[in-house]
Amino acid sequence: MLKLHELTKSYADGRRVLNRLSYSLGAGEYVAIMGESGVGKSTLLNLIAGLDTPDSGEVVIDGTAISSLDEDAATRLRREKFGFIFQAFHVLPHLTLLQNVALPLLLNGASAERAYDMLDAVGLRGRAGDFPRQLSGGELQRVAIARALVHRPALILADEPTGNLDPDTAHDVLALLRNEIRENGASAIIVTHSPAAAATADRVLTLTKDGLQPAALRPRE
Template sequence: MPDTTTSADVPALRIEGLYKTYPGGIEAVRGIDLVVPGGEMLAIMGKSGSGKSTLLSLVGTLDKPDKGRIWLHGQDTATIRDLAKFRREEIGFVFQLHYLLPHLTLLDNVALPLLGKADALRLAATALEQVGLSHRMKHPPAKVSGGERQRAAIARAIVNRPRVLLADEPTGNVDSDSEASLLDLFQSLRDEMGMTLIVVTHERGVADRADRIVHYKDGQIESIETRESA
């Protein structure tokens, strides 16, 4: 029979039998199986040291598993020759710290992943507009609030229009008002751009904004909770 599978049938992420152990016998990832449909916001929730950030690094191809396979939009990451190019085009990263360069404006910071592109500044300006920072483009990081710095980091992560956004404790260094604003932004990226978001957190309030919550403990998935009101 002919293959009738379409791109709509291919999940954004599929993980099978994933393991990662660090020196000293630390089992950060133990036999993970997971499927994430395109356009979903998934939260991975667990205590510090549970291995959830390691799992995110494996998904983002920043680290390699000891065993198991990862597919991103149908591509087996173990077979990709130029991982740096793949990450640049397909994956955006947001971390707890913004990692903006202090001597550059927000516009220039966001344009960094686009070095060599003739329209880099235009695309960076568009990304800053998407996150509500069109009025701060010419400001250096020190002249804006913590929440605005994190928004700029999100703009930098989406400037290449990746299909998957990975966020590791993205609200860990902002106040409650900024947290709510950032989570609204994540949901708009999902709803308006069709982006798939995977957010690592230890905060229930953050996880509650996701479509599903993976409860993660000692390198394993304890349970997966579906959020009906997400």
């Protein structure tokens, strides 16, 4: 599904955060990545998504190198195959919650009916007509999660998906994420500082200056 080949990336100040990192993620595999702040976890997700460009190396999705695609083709790939859950939410303020969640379906020419189900799944069906300005940070996070999953993406990328949620809501959202991965045969990578979130994954890795290493934390059965 996903292959990372010798990715290298440095920040603008010259500090190198990724050094020839290679990794393969199989279809249906769910991996959690942990690590200290500033080690490059979010940068790695942005490189996988094609939102940032590596200094060297390659990101390959289903046999296609992202760097080989023009801008339109790369956008189409992200729209069809990726689901993003990022810390900044990126919820569109001028759209209702329902319209925000339905957006990936409409962009892919699909029916928007599943958007209601996803709002229901994150406990916000009764807020479908509300606008983002009426929501708390935790509620915005749930909208972002519903939008990321609504079109049944093949690859889910999540950056601290439970960072703005209380423990009970975080538990429910992680259960939803796990269920969507299993039902749709999706692959997923979550970046998290939360051992509880990481423990829902099939594998837990730690990102260090030496690359991705197996973590001491073991996922729950």
